[in-house]
Amino acid sequence: MNLTQPRLRLLSILSVIVLVIGGMSYALFRHSGAPQDEGFVAGEINEGGLEDIGTLALPEVEKRLNYLLQDTGQTLRSLELVSDAQLSLSIETSESAGEQSLQYEPLFVPFTSAQLKAELATIQGLRFAQRLFADGSEARLDTSSLDPLWKRAGTPDEPVAERYLPQRLRFRDGSEKAFAELKAPPEIESDDMIASHDAFLIDVNKPLASIGLTVAYRSYPAFRKVQLDKDQPKVTLDDGQSFQLTALGDASASVRLSTPKSSTFVVQGLDGTGKALYSNGSSSRTFPSESDIAALQDYYQALQQTKDDLKQLKTGQAVQQQLERLTEALVAQVGPLKNTEVGYQFEATPQRIVIHVLEPLEDNSVEFGQVDNVLAPQARYIALDRGTERYGFIDEAGQWLTKPRWVQIQDSLMADAYTLFSAAKPSDPESDGQALRSQFAYFPAGGNKLVDLPFEYIAEALSDGLLLVERETNGPYGLYDARKHRFILPMKFVNPTVAGKVFIARLGKRTDLMEGLYGAYSLEGKEILPAQFSGIEHSEGYLYASSADRTRQDVYNLDGKRINPEGYNTSGRFVGQQPLLVQEVKSKKFAFINRQGARLPIKLPYDEVEPFSNGMAVVGRDGSYGAIDLAGRLKVPLEYDRLNAFQTRYAAATRAGGGSALVLISQDNKLFKKLGSYTSMKVPDNGNEARYYVRGPGDSDEYLVYDADGNLVKEGG
Known part of the structure; x- marks a missing residue:
């Protein structure tokens, strides 16, 4: 049976709870002496509670008492339907999931109020973002650093419902004001994506420096x-x-x-x-509990006695006062559990x-004296005129410096530079009626008049105010000094990369066209290598360049001096203290050179030589392979059909006549592990990230994947 709302009010007075589940009342006690059905009909009851009984005339007071008797009696009779339950632990065994x-x-792992207070005291760096309008502003708090604390201060199903209350507002122009003195303009609405406690509105459009913030919350004391x-x-x-x-x-x-x-x-x-x-x-x-039910029984008797004494009480107010006294006395009988x-x-x-x-939640608060604006101090700030839906720039006092006329303004990686969007003119042949035109412009020092920049995008901000800039989509790139507002390298390059202190790019006007050759330049604009190479790569302070016809591979230092001897092509890279492999174009003979270009006294009587990898170089003669160390000693004999580049500790190899059976060997040719019949592999030079793909057991389609140290890292099909 369901309980009516007035009954719930009555039961709450006595701190008694009967929870209804599935339409059936549930209780666990039997009590004798429950009242019989009162038998009142509709005209004999006046539904309601105690709160207004004093305002009723005596006939209606009697009807209200009838209702309260019936209400309480029904509850007591429902409790009589059940009996005490004897409890014992029942255990069922079943196999659990894997x-x-x-x-x-x-x-x-909950926080107590004291623990939460201590954690909140350690929080630093709370910030907010301010959005400026012509007639006000909105500040959005970033409270993400507090979220882990609120999670532990609440329960998994009910996180803490904290409230953020701004106190003292400090503006960029040095003025201060109490938040209570300000009000939000009614036409400004908060972003629906921001929760109510994460944003607040004020009727001042001056840029804020910081705010004082009180955070009110509820927490569990213990x-x-x-x-x-x-x-x-x-x-x-x-x-x-x-x-x-x-x-x-x-x-x-x-x-x-x-x-x-x-x-x-x-x-x-x-x-x-x-x-x-x-x-x-x-x-x-x-x-x-037992005491709850006993109090409810006593309350029923008090209602009955009050009805019997109705003639002596004479007024509804007297009845209400007597019932309130009785109720207060009965509350003390109610059990605490x-x-x-x-x-x-x-x-x-x-x-x-x-x-x-x-324990019951208690009210608490914490003060954050300085919550900073994420926007750094500037000479001017972007603001929106909501009347015209256009953007412009204001100063730190909230006054317009540049009248609002743009549909949108975006900050850039360059100080005092912005991308400005305006509606395309209907006469513009490239406009579809809704398109936006953009311009990239900056404010010169000390001025408030925008100056257009000769490019549209900043691809990358480098050190010392240098910018890698692009004219338009798929357009050319250049290197621009944002401090002096001049080009270090003109916008005549495409496919640029900046590696260390070197700018590498090819000449051209479009990135989607294959034109021009690569050159290398310092970030001061000095040419290191002319634009006459099919490709240039930078590694550890050296430039590796391929000739235009791709027949020559040379290495240069950052002064543009070629390191490899005349008539020799390079293979590989200088890595650490390892020498670089070169091969004479005419004789096809191999040699190793140091970083100064001098040939090392390493004899290489081999048909094939690979660059050094982790201190070992694979060599081959007549289809058999081994490996030499940095001194040129043959540490791994020429007895393998295949030998891969050494990783940090081991190399993968197949023995002569061994088919596809892959093994791992050490640098002194000791067998470390047999992997099995390989299908493929990925083996980097001078690393330890190799992956070896080996067939699984039997005729299945499964395979095994091993890492460079022979550990099984994956099984699959």
Whole structure:
């Protein structure tokens, strides 16, 4: 049976709770002497509570008492329908889900009010962003650094509902004002995407420097933690609180609790490792205690006595006063604890149940004396005139410096430079009626008149005010000095890269056209290599360039001097202290050179030589392969059909006559591990990130993946 709203008001007076689940009232006690059905008909009752009985005439007072008697009697009769339950722990065993299929939820580790206050005291760097209008402004707080604290201060289902209250506002022009003195203009509306406590509106459009902020919140002053398992299914605390595990198994658990009425509890099921299992469903039922029901019975008798004394009381006000006195006395009889049964479904059967009982929430607040504006001090600020829906620039006092006339203004990587968008003119042949035209402009020092810039995009901000800039989409690039407003390198390059202190690009006007050759330049604009190469790469202070016809590969230092000897092509790169491999064009003979270009006394009587990788170079003769060290000694004999570049410790190889059987060997040719028949591999030079793909066992389509140290990292099909 469902309880009506007036009955709920009555029961709340006595701190009695009857929770209705599935349309059936639920309680756990039988009490003799419950009143019989009062038998009142519709004309004999006046539905309502105690709060207005004093305003009624005596006939209506009697009807109200009839209603209260009937209301209380129905509750007592519903409680008589059930009996005391004898509890014991029932355990069901079933196989739990595998570890990999389980889901987990964060372990609840709450903060007390004192802990939260201490954590909040350590928070620094709160900031806000201000949006400026012609007639006001909006500030949006960035409170993300507080979110982890609020999460631990609340419960998993009910996070803390904190409120942010601005106090003192400090403006860029040096003035200050209390937030309470300001009001938001009614025509300014907050962005719907921002929660109400994350934004506040004021009727002043001056740029803010910082604000003083009070954060009001509610937190739990303390908590009790209880753990239940099959070996300890029941715990009773010294204040009468009790906790009993009544069922455990089949991926579920049931618990009966007796906890303070004003408290909150959180239940989690933990696996054997202490992780909280994901709960995919729960139910709870709360019911009155013995003392609650006794108080309700006494209240029923008081109502009956008041009705019998109605002639002596004479007025509705006297009746109300008597009932209020009786109610106050009965409240003292009501017990402090509530009884609750909870049941949870988990991903697997938990090993133990952990219950946190949190004391009633209390009001708290914290002061943040200085919350800074994310926008740095500037000579001018972007502002919106909401009347015309156009943007312009204001000074720190909120006065227009440049009248609003742009549809949109965007900041850039260059100080005092902006992309300005305006509506395309109807006569513009490229306009579709809704298109925007853009211009890139800056304010010269000391002036408020915009000057157009000869490019549209800043691709990258480099050091010392240098900018890599682009004229338009797919257009040419140049190098621009934003401090002196001059080009270091003109806009005649495409496909640029800036590596260290070197600018590498090819001559051309369009990135989507293959034209021009590559050159290299210093960031001061000095030519290092002329634009006559098919490609240039920078590595560890050297430039590796391919000739226009791709027949020559040379290495240069950053002064543009060629390092490799005349008539030799390079292969590989200088890495650490390892020499560079070169090959004479005419004789095809190999040699190694140092960083000054001198040939090293390493004899190379081989048909094939690879660059050094991790101190070893693969060499080959007549289809057999081995490896030499930095001194040229043959450390791995020429006995392999295949030998890959050495990683940090090992190289992958196939032995002569061994087919595709892959093994890992050390730098002194010792067998480390047999991997199996390989299908493919990825082997970088001078690294340790190799991956070897090996066929799985039998005739299956599965494969195994090993890393450079022979560890199995993946199995797949």
